Amino acid sequence: MAACSVKEDPPSGRDGWLKGTPHEKLDVVAKQLRGFDMTMVETGYRYQELYWAGTDGNWEYAEYQVEKIKQAIEYGLERRPKRAASAEPFLRETLPQLENLVKSKDSVGFLSGYEMLTKQCNACHKEEEVPFFTVKPPLHRQSPIRGR
Numbered sequence: 001m002a003a004c005s006v007k008e009d010p011p012s013g014r015d016g017w018l019k020g021t022p023h024e025k026l027d028v029v030a031k032q033l034r035g036f037d038m039t040m041v042e043t044g045y046r047y048q049e050l051y052w053a054g055t056d057g058n059w060e061y062a063e064y065q066v067e068k069i070k071q072a073i074e075y076g077l078e079r080r081p082k083r084a085a086s087a088e089p090f091l092r093e094t095l096p097q098l099e100n101l102v103k104s105k106d107s108v109g110f111l112s113g114y115e116m117l118t119k120q121c122n123a124c125h126k127e128e129e130v131p132f133f134t135v136k137p138p139l140h141r142q143s144p145i146r147g148r
């Protein structure tokens with residue numbers, strides 16, 4: 001019966017916080033996953049860690065952070081595809097260039113690459129009409145991770 005497909009499911013999740021039909025529950029989960037803002041909170045953190053990784057010469061950690069920035073943005077675009085056009089040059093050019101610099105373990109090259117990265121972060125913020133998110137290299141460490 002068609003009516004069965006819209007019947008309420010038993011509540012799911014801890015203490016049954018997810019209620020309603022399966023579709024309604026998925027909508028609540030999608031809302032909780034958040035939008036591009038959380039992608040950017042993660043990107044902002046990783047951008048800072050990348051800076052310290054490069055200045056410490058901790059190249060494996062730097063490579064890890066470049067990969068995670070890529071992954072965070074790609075997942076964010078799945079949730080918010082309207083941002084994809086502005087992100088395209090960043091994913092196609094900026095991150096691969098930076099990854100090559102990190103792989104070559106060249107401290108001077110890294111700093112110029114990081115400057116280029118910063119410019120591209122801000123270019124996308126302009127493109128997406130949020131120019132007030134001006135990013136600059138970090139002044140202080142946030143995490144306990146140190147190079148050797």
Ligand code: HEC
Binds near residue numbers: 043044083117122133
């Ligand atoms: C797709 C283009 C795009 C790229 C590339 C991009 N951003 Fe963003 N960023 C945005 C948008 C859009 C917002 C506003 C998010 C919202 O309103 O949901 C934002 C917001 C932010 C915020 C504020 C998040 C908050 O809610 O507090 C930070 C921090 C940030 N970006 C850092 C960066 C850094 C660092 C880079 C580069 C490594 C970067 N962004 C690259 C589009 C981009």
